[in-house]
Amino acid sequence: MLVPNQGDGTFDELLVDLERGNFDRDGDIDLVATTGGLEGLVWFPNVALGTIGDDECASFPNSTGAVATTTAFGSDRVALNRVQLRSVDLPANAAGYYLASLTPDVVVAVMAGQTWRFQAWYRDSIGGTAVSNFTNGLAIRFQ
Secondary structure: OOOOEOOOOOEOOOEEEEEEEOOOOOOOOEEEEEEEOOOEEEEEOOOOOOEEOEEEEOOOEOOOOOEOEEEEEEOOOHHHOOEEEEEEOOOOOOOEEEEEEOOOOOOOOOOOOOEEEEEEEEEEEEOOEEEEEEOOEEEEEOO
16 A cells, blocks of 8 residues: 655555455455545455364374364365364374365365365374374364
8 A cells, every 4th residue: 555755754644444344255354444535445354264163073082191183274165265174182293194075086076065074093002002093073064
């Protein structure tokens, strides 16, 4: 945004009006700033990642004594393509990966109206013996 310099060390007056609203219809509050006189409009989309999804099943404590959990952040709107999975309280240096699907296909697209289920599998150990463990199950109904 440019504010014209008057040449004497002063600038034109800048009037700014802020409006709050869900302008991109993704469920979070965005900001729009309009400037009087400069005919400017600036949109500040809220890209903060709020939690989405519902827990479906619980997990068991792992070798650390904690229960590992998976949480999803972002938006359940397919068009926004904004989902981030995060798992916490896993054992240190343990391999793991996410499981997600509706079908046994190799490449599947998420469609509005579908409920996808996510869960993280990870390697754990009990008494020095390698075992498998899972985080909680998480369901996200996409719109």
